[in-house]
Amino acid sequence: MNDILQRVKEIDIRQVARDLGFDVIQTRRMLCPFHVEETPSLVFYPPPQNEFHCFGCGKRGDVINMYADVCQIDFKTALEELANRYIPNYEGYGSKKTRKIDVKSIYTRKPVEEKPFVFQSKFSDIYEDFQKFCLIQPATESARKAAEYLRGRGFDDWTIRHFKLFVIKNYGVANEYLKEKYDTSDLIESGIVNKAGNLVFFKHPIIIPYYQNGRIVYLQGRTIGEPSEDTSKYQFLTGIPRTIFNIDSLKPLRGNAEVYLTEGAFDCMTLVKQGMSAVSLGSAKTFKKEWAKHFKKFKIWIWFDNDSAGQAGTRDLMEELHLNGITVDRKYLPDDVKDINEYYQKYS
Ligand SMILES: [Zn+2]
Structure with missing residues (x-):
């Protein structure tokens, strides 16, 4: 058999x-x-x-x-x-x-009736207001730990400012602020609070904002250090489609410029700190067909994680970009590191 x-x-x-x-x-x-x-x-x-x-x-x-x-x-x-x-x-x-x-x-099988998702600018208003609020809050122990953690990953003040990362210094205070200022239905729609009406970044105080055309269109939360067993490293917005991290940085680039596609936002930030042009796709398998247009005029390098998902994702994405007429090649990591961030920590 x-x-x-x-x-x-x-x-x-x-x-x-x-x-x-x-x-x-x-x-x-x-x-x-x-x-x-x-x-x-x-x-x-x-x-x-x-x-x-x-x-x-x-x-x-x-x-x-x-x-x-x-x-x-x-x-x-x-x-x-x-x-x-x-x-x-x-x-x-x-x-x-x-x-x-x-x-x-x-x-012609009838597709499941699904309302197409429409991103609304009021979501950006909420994300940006939330960011502003978090930035002006007084420092806390949590903020200090987050800063220390980011430094440990190799990120200096320039990088943190450049990507406008911020920290939820006090969860309770931030949660109250949103609830008082906005309608619960708007907050839920924007994905920043859950169905119970609470901020989704309970255990993920480091916030990575995703910009598109100068506006925040997505927020990703990160635990400080390695998470406990029942938590994942990252927290994403509920019901909001992921976008490409650092996509605005491609706009001023000339044709044929070399652009790196990475899995995680931290990997992307690591390369940018090294002076390279890079974006992050979120994971090895999140690539969407309509994203290919962003990469048409560049020389693309895929540089994914050193694991089976990274390998398979690299193979698939090389095929897809190639079929779209995009010049694409791949980078390899040495056997003893798992991702770009670790690579630069170890070898530079
Ligand atoms: Zn299909």
Whole structure:
């Protein structure tokens, strides 16, 4: 059985897609059957990888996953059907009939009614007012620890000012301030407070603001040091889509300038401190199709973390940028460091 699984996994995924009735263009792309779109953003990686990845909705998998999800059947049935159809002399127990699917109806499957997200400038008003408030608060023990932590990560005053990082010096006071000044519904909509009406950055007092066209469009919180087990290092806004960190810095750059794409904001800040142009995408797998336009005129370096997510993300993103006609290459980290920030801490 394991042998069959392996052999089925090796059936050219593009052939299976074609046989199902899909139109594979440029030998490796097709309209994604898993979300509604007008231009094809599902990419096939030919054997030996033999996988697909959609840059529109993020869905990915191997040939069996694709077949199962398109036909809306379980993995075992998909495996059996594929073996019957493609493995010569396979003596399975399933029926030998070939499945026909209605590709047209798949593409016109009614999408789940979802209100498209519209970013409102009143969110920026709230974020910026919140930042201003935090900056003028008197220093606290928490603020001192945060400053010490940032220095320990290699960030000097210039970097902190340059990226306009700030610290929630007293959670209770900041929480009260927002509640008094704004309608709870606006605060919830902006993602800065949770459904219970409290500031989401309870354990994440270091705030990294994301700017776009000079305005704050996103806030990311960070714990001071390593978090306790039940907490994650970062806290994000509720229901607000992530944007690219430091994107405004690309505006004044000339064509062909070298730009680094990093995972974390701290990695990006580290490179900028070294005099390089860099943005952060948030993680190795958050890249959105519509972001490619920002990178068209540059020479792009991908410099992700030294782990399996970083490796896979690098491979996918190189493909995607390359298909968009963007010049792209990758940087490697030595084996003994996990990310750019650690690299510069250790080797400079
Ligand atoms: Zn998709």
